Amino acid sequence: MDVRAAIAFEAGKPLVVDTVQLEGPRNAEVLVEIKATGLCHTDKYTLSGQDPEGLFPAILGHEGAGIVREVGPDVRHLKPGDHVIPLYTPECRECKSCLSQKTNLCTSIRSTQGKGLMPDGTSRFSYKGKPVLHYMGCSTFANYTVLPEIALAKIRDDAPFDKVCYIGCGVTTGLGAVLFTAKVEPNSTVVVFGLGGIGLNVIQGAKLVGARQIIGVDINPAREAMARQFGMTDFVNPKDLGPDGDVVGHLVELTGGGADYTFECVGNTTLMRQALECAHRGWGVSCVIGVAGAGQEISTRPFQLVTGRRWIGSAFGGARGRTDVPKIVDWYMDNRIDIDSLITHKLPLERINEGFDLMTRGESIRTVVEY
Numbered sequence: 001m002d003v004r005a006a007i008a009f010e011a012g013k014p015l016v017v018d019t020v021q022l023e024g025p026r027n028a029e030v031l032v033e034i035k036a037t038g039l040c041h042t043d044k045y046t047l048s049g050q051d052p053e054g055l056f057p058a059i060l061g062h063e064g065a066g067i068v069r070e071v072g073p074d075v076r077h078l079k080p081g082d083h084v085i086p087l088y089t090p091e092c093r094e095c096k097s098c099l100s101q102k103t104n105l106c107t108s109i110r111s112t113q114g115k116g117l118m119p120d121g122t123s124r125f126s127y128k129g130k131p132v133l134h135y136m137g138c139s140t141f142a143n144y145t146v147l148p149e150i151a152l153a154k155i156r157d158d159a160p161f162d163k164v165c166y167i168g169c170g171v172t173t174g175l176g177a178v179l180f181t182a183k184v185e186p187n188s189t190v191v192v193f194g195l196g197g198i199g200l201n202v203i204q205g206a207k208l209v210g211a212r213q214i215i216g217v218d219i220n221p222a223r224e225a226m227a228r229q230f231g232m233t234d235f236v237n238p239k240d241l242g243p244d245g246d247v248v249g250h251l252v253e254l255t256g257g258g259a260d261y262t263f264e265c266v267g268n269t270t271l272m273r274q275a276l277e278c279a280h281r282g283w284g285v286s287c288v289i290g291v292a293g294a295g296q297e298i299s300t301r302p303f304q305l306v307t308g309r310r311w312i313g314s315a316f317g318g319a320r321g322r323t324d325v326p327k328i329v330d331w332y333m334d335n336r337i338d339i340d341s342l343i344t345h346k347l348p349l350e351r352i353n354e355g356f357d358l359m360t361r362g363e364s365i366r367t368v369v370e371y
């Protein structure tokens, strides 16, 4: 069938909006009509050409929501008409990782997903007869896409697509890191580095679990107001501390000895170290969420760990997509979490490249494309 898509033909070039061909679903696959998609950092990172694992031509996008239109043979849990959110971290419930109950990183389709292919090793997309690759198993920058059944969370059908698409990555990543990965307790002190699309969701997660103090750190002063609206109690702009400012010392003092939990939501290895070192001696936990550039390394003195700080990381908020994503949609529908304020821009598909410019300039939290 003909579908409308933003195609990434080559690294460093803008997306091209055109018609591509999509084949129907094969075994255990589902055809989804995408109604809305968010623009997220990895899409931009891959398009820039800096991602050594980025492959072209491809249909990018991994933060969507839509409706099942057709199911292939052996699809057991979904039917046409079901509302769904695509999962770049699938949940097969059968692989060693899923059965371990210790991780959300399902391994059942990992190798083909990383190559931009469906589990049978082929692509459903093509342009002028030549294959176009999938991306993170989702390819939500198209108004129709095909996904494995295990990479779809079924959600309630009264949830607005233009808001809950953000649960497909940013909301779940931030909230989940607090609730599922770090398991922050009530009355905790929390430091959040980076108050963007992820950090603001960490803040709302920390507030949800009853953290006593939530300190936000950002070099963009425009982020303070929104962060306070989401529950931040103190704001630190490292630039205000001067060129030789001691950010760690300042945060340790503000928290009365170090934070119970810290989160790095930028992807900057210097901040990752600061986040670890401002965690409390003896029990502080520091969680890396930001994705650093390929080949980068983190460092600290082993003393920091020997004295009881723990350095952990979180992918997709530690969420098991098919199980946890529908619950997060319910929290939104019950007004327990705010998504609307974070969707600062909306664009039609034809103007998708403007969304990446907004991201680069730090003007948007989330831009959503509605089909």
Ligand code: NAD
Pocket (backbone or CB within 6 Å): 040, 041, 042, 169, 170, 173, 193, 194, 195, 196, 197, 198, 199, 217, 218, 219, 220, 223, 238, 265, 266, 267, 268, 271, 288, 289, 290, 291, 292, 314, 315, 316, 317, 362, 364, 365
């Ligand atoms: P964003 O651009 O919306 O936010 C980043 C924020 O960091 C901005 O407010 C910016 O001003 C601030 N910042 C930049 N440099 C800083 C510095 N030196 N000190 C303090 N603040 C600084 O980005 P986002 O959408 O929130 O994503 C953040 C990171 O999370 C990215 O690396 C992204 O790839 C990653 N991410 C990880 C996962 C995961 O599963 N682990 C999922 C989604 C996103």
Ligand code: 022
Pocket (backbone or CB within 6 Å): 040, 041, 042, 088, 089, 105, 106, 107, 110, 113, 114, 135, 136, 137, 169, 291, 315, 316
């Ligand atoms: C989403 N991310 C950043 C912004 N939006 C993001 C990027 C990478 C990961 C998670 C979120 C991630 C962490 C660990 C892994 N990935 C590896 C998972 C594994 O090996 O099982 C990751 C994921 C998907 C892909 C690549 C890396 C992919 O589909 N290409 C989850």
Ligand code: ZN
Pocket (backbone or CB within 6 Å): 040, 041, 042, 062, 063, 169, 170
């Ligand atoms: Zn993302």
